[in-house]
Amino acid sequence: MVDLTAFNAQIQSGLKRKAIDGPAKWALTYRVMGPPYPGPWSFKYHPWLREMHESKSQDNIGMKGAQLGFTEHLMNIVFYRMDMLQQDCMYALPAQNPDATDFSTTRFNPAIELSDHLSGIFSTSAVGRKTAGIATLYIRGARSRSGFKSVPVPFLACDEVDEWDDKMIPLVKERMSGQFKDQWEMWRVSTPSIVNHGVHKQFLESSQDHFFFPCPHCGKQTELVFPECFELGTDDYMSKDVHNSYVKCKECQHELNHGSKHKWLAPGRWVTGVEDRTIRGFHVNQLYSSTMDPGRFAESFLRAQVNPEDEQEFYNSKLGVPHIVEGARVTDLEIQNSTRNYTLDALIPKSVITMGIDVGTNLHYEIVRWKFNENTTGYNLHFESTAHVARIGKCKHFEELDELIRRYRPNAVVIDANPERRAATKLANDFHSIVKMCFYGNSSNGRELSESKTEPTVTVDRTSWLDLSLGRWHNNTIELPIDTPEEYKNHIKALVRRYEKDKQGNSVAKFVNVGPDHYAHAHTYAEIAFDLAANAFAGRSIKKKVL
Numbered sequence: 001m002v003d004l005t006a007f008n009a010q011i012q013s014g015l016k017r018k019a020i021d022g023p024a025k026w027a028l029t030y031r032v033m034g035p036p037y038p039g040p041w042s043f044k045y046h047p048w049l050r051e052m053h054e055s056k057s058q059d060n061i062g063m064k065g066a067q068l069g070f071t072e073h074l075m076n077i078v079f080y081r082m083d084m085l086q087q088d089c090m091y092a093l094p095a096q097n098p099d100a101t102d103f104s105t106t107r108f109n110p111a112i113e114l115s116d117h118l119s120g121i122f123s124t125s126a127v128g129r130k131t132a133g134i135a136t137l138y139i140r141g142a143r144s145r146s147g148f149k150s151v152p153v154p155f156l157a158c159d160e161v162d163e164w165d166d167k168m169i170p171l172v173k174e175r176m177s178g179q180f181k182d183q184w185e186m187w188r189v190s191t192p193s194i195v196n197h198g199v200h201k202q203f204l205e206s207s208q209d210h211f212f213f214p215c216p217h218c219g220k221q222t223e224l225v226f227p228e229c230f231e232l233g234t235d236d237y238m239s240k241d242v243h244n245s246y247v248k249c250k251e252c253q254h255e256l257n258h259g260s261k262h263k264w265l266a267p268g269r270w271v272t273g274v275e276d277r278t279i280r281g282f283h284v285n286q287l288y289s290s291t292m293d294p295g296r297f298a299e300s301f302l303r304a305q306v307n308p309e310d311e312q313e314f315y316n317s318k319l320g321v322p323h324i325v326e327g328a329r330v331t332d333l334e335i336q337n338s339t340r341n342y343t344l345d346a347l348i349p350k351s352v353i354t355m356g357i358d359v360g361t362n363l364h365y366e367i368v369r370w371k372f373n374e375n376t377t378g379y380n381l382h383f384e385s386t387a388h389v390a391r392i393g394k395c396k397h398f399e400e401l402d403e404l405i406r407r408y409r410p411n412a413v414v415i416d417a418n419p420e421r422r423a424a425t426k427l428a429n430d431f432h433s434i435v436k437m438c439f440y441g442n443s444s445n446g447r448e449l450s451e452s453k454t455e456p457t458v459t460v461d462r463t464s465w466l467d468l469s470l471g472r473w474h475n476n477t478i479e480l481p482i483d484t485p486e487e488y489k490n491h492i493k494a495l496v497r498r499y500e501k502d503k504q505g506n507s508v509a510k511f512v513n514v515g516p517d518h519y520a521h522a523h524t525y526a527e528i529a530f531d532l533a534a535n536a537f538a539g540r541s542i543k544k545k546v547l
Helices: 004-018 023-030 048-053 070-084 099-114 118-123 147-150 170-181 198-203 240-244 263-265 292-302 310-316 330-338 400-409 420-430 462-474 488-496 520-537
Strands: 058-064 089-093 122-125 128-130 135-141 157-160 185-190 208-212 269-271 279-284 354-361 362-373 385-395 413-415 435-441 457-461 495-501 507-513
Touching: 023 048, 023 070, 048 070, 048 269, 048 279, 058 070, 058 198, 070 089, 070 099, 070 118, 070 135, 070 157, 070 185, 070 413, 089 099, 099 118, 099 128, 099 310, 118 122, 135 495, 157 170, 157 279, 185 198, 185 520, 198 279, 208 263, 208 354, 240 292, 292 310, 292 507, 310 495, 330 488, 354 400, 362 400, 362 520, 385 400, 385 420, 400 420, 413 420, 413 520, 420 435, 435 520, 457 462, 462 495, 462 507, 488 495
Parallel strands: 058 185, 058 279, 089 135, 089 157, 157 185, 208 279, 354 413, 413 435, 435 457
Antiparallel strands: 122 128, 128 135, 208 269, 354 362, 362 385, 495 507
């Protein structure tokens, strides 16, 4: 006897699957969520995600504030493609383990466990590889170039691309388009950090869509932007009045009720900012979030006025826009103020002379004559001296460096240890005790140098030494010739100090580049070389730990 109930259920299930024509309907049918909105998937509190689910563009990018549902959106597309299209997918994160491991355990595994449907189709659920039928999900760290080359997939979800090496995106895109022609699809999402870097640089190449909605009071199509759409209850984040803050319409200035935000955002639609772009880009900030408390938002803004770390966090995570904190990079004005009336390769009187060399396609170098202040104590020569830049240049061959060293007779030379390790080692051996190879590291000991006892190498904390060397423009202790090349100036401005959170939630600083930066590193290596040459000054013995 036929079980009609089971038979009807099977028919209904089949009809339901036939009606699924994209990730949005798939999510509404099968996805189950945990807190803060437990139960079947809904676009109720994230209406901007619906149209993103239905995007027909092969290449999509999302620049956004934190906690706006973009990661869940990517996961939905991955699940849909594996379940309905039986396609292999890759979810890429900015680093190797443990980031990929943590993400697999804390995001994908709970999503599978919450849904009976997903639990039924996934047969294996290893950390970096999950299987559903004939489809496989690969979870990878974006720093593994080989990981992308060895696993061809038609769909790639790239999360937090602001932390990626910019060279990785074209590599992955070219590989996908070459293998799958018109069948590939790629998503890149991230909170931004600084201008013209990472996700912001990529977003500028897109359609730059923004989410508009009709104001429930004036009826005009508008969007939520800061500060036009936010009313502060107070200018003191410690005051109780901070919780009187609210979101408002920038057209009619009427308060927009936070509790009913999901209702007045429901008819919202994405509006294209730049026409005729092959990449579709989406931008949304935390003013749209139903879980964003206006009082807490106001507190974040007010804290940003007094603390640079909070300032960076507010613009990046709350507003979803790039931001450079004042003093985080060398400016044109600072370079102009450092320029003096002399020319490159001018005669160098007897002094402490150092040389820094950055190794790449070209060998960028800087030669510095160090000028000491009148009241130098010798206790901290870096802060009691001025860097007088004598020569700036680049060459192709290490033999040309030999000639420069013999000509200028520097007291110390520091050269980038990589990528030409063998040639750099030969240079260090040819100029024994003068040339040292440098490795960048991360240390809690600030500007202390770690010298090898067996090799001509030093290891230094990258951030601390970049802070010191680039800081010379901020405190006007560097002199540049009037004919300094524009390329040099651009390289110096290319490094930007960015604040970010470590795994413990602590704020840490890191320099990232927004363009070629070889001369900036050559300058920093010359600064490190000055530390090594310090003993040459007046025969004094200077302890490295106080420099």
